[in-house]
Amino acid sequence: MIMKKSLCLMIAAVLASMALTGCGTGKATESSLFDERDGIVSQGVIEAQEVSINSKIPGKIAKLYIEEGKEVKAGDLLVEISSDEIKAKEDQAKALVSAAQAAYDAAKGQLEAAQAVLEKAKNGARKQEIAQAQAAYDLWLKTYDRVQKLYEKGAVSAQKCDEVKTQLEVAAQTLSMAKEGARGEDISAAEAAVVSAQGMEQAARAKLQEAQGGLEEVRAYLKDTKITSPISGTVTELSADEGELVSTGMSIATVTDMNDMWVEVQVKETDISRIFLGQQVKVKIPAYPDEIFSGKVARINQKPDFAVKRATSDNGSFDIQAFGVKIKLDNKDKVMKPGMTAFVQFPK
Numbered sequence: 001m002i003m004k005k006s007l008c009l010m011i012a013a014v015l016a017s018m019a020l021t022g023c024g025t026g027k028a029t030e031s032s033l034f035d036e037r038d039g040i041v042s043q044g045v046i047e048a049q050e051v052s053i054n055s056k057i058p059g060k061i062a063k064l065y066i067e068e069g070k071e072v073k074a075g076d077l078l079v080e081i082s083s084d085e086i087k088a089k090e091d092q093a094k095a096l097v098s099a100a101q102a103a104y105d106a107a108k109g110q111l112e113a114a115q116a117v118l119e120k121a122k123n124g125a126r127k128q129e130i131a132q133a134q135a136a137y138d139l140w141l142k143t144y145d146r147v148q149k150l151y152e153k154g155a156v157s158a159q160k161c162d163e164v165k166t167q168l169e170v171a172a173q174t175l176s177m178a179k180e181g182a183r184g185e186d187i188s189a190a191e192a193a194v195v196s197a198q199g200m201e202q203a204a205r206a207k208l209q210e211a212q213g214g215l216e217e218v219r220a221y222l223k224d225t226k227i228t229s230p231i232s233g234t235v236t237e238l239s240a241d242e243g244e245l246v247s248t249g250m251s252i253a254t255v256t257d258m259n260d261m262w263v264e265v266q267v268k269e270t271d272i273s274r275i276f277l278g279q280q281v282k283v284k285i286p287a288y289p290d291e292i293f294s295g296k297v298a299r300i301n302q303k304p305d306f307a308v309k310r311a312t313s314d315n316g317s318f319d320i321q322a323f324g325v326k327i328k329l330d331n332k333d334k335v336m337k338p339g340m341t342a343f344v345q346f347p348k
Contacts, residue, residue, distance in 0.1 A: 033284040033286070033289060033343045034282070034284060034343055034345040038345060038347070038348065039282075039345045039346050039347045039348045040267065040271050040274065040275075040345065040346040041343060041344070041345050041346075042265035042266060042267055042325070042343070042344050042346075043265060043341065043342070043343050043344075044263040044264050044265040044266075044327075044341075044342055044344065045263065045264075045339060045340070045341060045342070046261055046262075046263050046285070046329065046336055046337065046338055046339065046340045046341075046342050047261065047262055047263065047264070047338055048256050048257060048258060048260060048261040048262075048338045049231065049233070049256070049257040049260040049261075050236070050254055050255070050256045050257075050338070051229075051230055051231055051233075051254070051255050051256075052251045052253075052254055053078055053079065053227060053229070053251065053252050053253040053254065053255060054227075054246075054248075054249050054250055054251050054252055055079070055081055055224070055227060055246050055247075055248060055249075055250065055252065056224040056248060057081060057086075057221055057224050057225065057248060058245070058246065058247045058248050059081040059082050059083075059085075059225070059245070059246065060081065060082040060243060060244070060245050060246075061079060061080070061081060061082075061240055061241070061242050061243060061244050061245075061246060061252070062080045062081060062082040062083070062225075062242070063079070063080040063242060064078075064079055064238075064240075064241070064242050065077050065078055065079065065080070066078050066079070066235045066238065066253060067235065067238060068235055068236070068237065068238045069234065069235060069236075070234070070235045071232075071233075071234055072229045072232065072233065072234070072235060072255060073229065073232045074228075074229055074230060074231050074232045075228050075229065076228060076229045077226055077227075077228055078227050078228060078229050078235075078252075078253065078255075079226075079227040079252055079253070080225060080226055080227070081224075081225040081226075081227070081246070082225070083222055083225040086218060086221050086222050086225065087222065089218050089221075090215070090218045090219065090222060093211070093214050093215040093218045094215060096211040096214065096215075097208070097211040097212055097214075097215050099211075100204070100207045100208040100210075100211040100212075101208055103204045103207065103208075104201070104204040104205055104207070104208045106204075107197070107200045107201040107203070107204035107205075108201055108204075110197045110200065110201070111194070111197035111198055111200070111201045113197075114190070114193040114194045114196075114197040115194055115197075117190045117193065118187070118190035118191055118193070118194050121186050121187045121190045122187060122190075129178055130175075130178045133171070133174045133175040133178040134175055136171045136174065136175070137168075137171040137172055137174070137175045139171075140164070140167050140168040140171040141168060141171075143164055143167075143168075144164045144165055144167075144168045147160060147161050147164045148161060227252070229255050230255075231255060231257050232257065233255045233256050233257035233258060233259075234255065234256050234257075234258050235253055235254070235255055236254050236255070236256040236338075237253060237254035238252075238253045239251055239252060239253065239254075240252045240253070256338060258331055258334045258336075258337075259331060259332075259334075261328075261329045261331045261336055261338070262298065262326055262327055262328050262329055263283070263295070263326075263327050263329060263342040263344060264324050264325065264326045264327070265324075265325050265327065265344050266305060266322040266323070266324060266325075267322060267323050267324075267325050267346075268320050268321075268322055269304065269320055269321045269322065269323060270320060271346075272300070272323050272325075274346060274348075275297060275300060275325055275346055276297065276300075277297055277298070277299075277300065278296060278297060279296065279297040279346065279347075280294065280295075280296055280347075281294070281295045281296070281297065281327055281344050281345060281346050281347070282294065282295075282344070282345045282347070283295045283327070283329060283342055283343070283344050283345075284342070284343045284345075285336060285340050285341065285342050285343070286340075286341055287335075287340060288335060291335075293329065293330060293331075293336070294329075294330045295327040295328060295329045295330060295344065296327065296328050296330075297325060297326070297327060297328075298326045298327065298328040299324075299325070299326035300323060300324075300325050300326075301323050301324040301325070303323075304321035304322060304323050305321075305322055305323065305324050327342075327344055329342070
């Protein structure tokens with residue numbers, strides 16, 4: 001008796017389930033939501049713009065600023081990755097830049113000095129320098145004349161006379177160089193010094209640019225430790241916790257734009273002529289069977305979906321192809337969710 005009673009209860013439960021789900025299929029039927037006599041009815045699955053939030057650098061999650069269901073705006077800070085090691089590398093990179101800048105400044109100064117020497121060698125002495133050399137020569141010439149007369153009278157020694165004569169000769173050479181300018185070999189030496197200084201300056205500049213590039217790279221990594229939302233939407237999934245280690249590309253969260261939702265349905269080629277871009281349609285979802293939502297045709301595929309064929313006797317022995325039609329949904333009340341089944345009715 002107990003076994004018979006249990007068997008009866010199981011049969012009753014199965015029958016009740018079949019009655020609720022439509023003979024055990026578990027699927028809502030198109031006719032249960034729309035009357036096909038009022039227009040073409042097609043079924044699809046609701047989709048939405050979703051962005052996976054991940055880290056460009058591996059590390060430990062230092063701070064989570066979000067939770068599931070939270071509304072975020074584009075640019076909002078969502079996650080912060082620990083940056084202690086990267087900050088230490090930034091300090092090292094700054095030190096390298098400072099050293100390279102100092103070396104470049106020194107090389108630049110040497111180049112400027114070498115160019116000044118070359119310019120002076122090519123252009124000769126300035127008028128003021130020639131005047132000074134002339135004055136020095138005139139002074140030593142007068143001095144030599146006086147000492148020579150004193151020497152002839154025996155008032156000064158021959159050594160003193162020779163010393164003054166030597167100073168006079170030096171003054172004469174200085175005056176001559178000031179008037180005539182540098183010799184050819186002096187100019188060549190100055191030019192060689194400029195070329196050498198230019199090479200040192202270019203090498204120092206390359207080192208500085210390399211150091212600056214390294215610093216910018218580290219700063220880019222440092223910037224990547226703060227992860228912001230690329231879109232406005234709702235955090236629909238949070239797959240990591242604070243303190244957890246994450247690798248590059250690992251999904252931390254998902255942000256879904258609940259205002260950018262659509263459903264793609266298949267329309268038979270025999271009905272596609274009744275569909276056009278911008279066409280207003282009615283939408284129902286099983287979760288709210290008594291409510292009618294609105295949508296608009298956003299795209300009609302130019303090629304059929306060959307995976308969808310419907311055999312029909314209306315067209316002889318040929319199969320009927322189906323075209324994909326994208327419907328942009330109005331989800332201002334945000335009751336629709338990605339993955340829900342949607343039934344679309346195109347008006348006659």
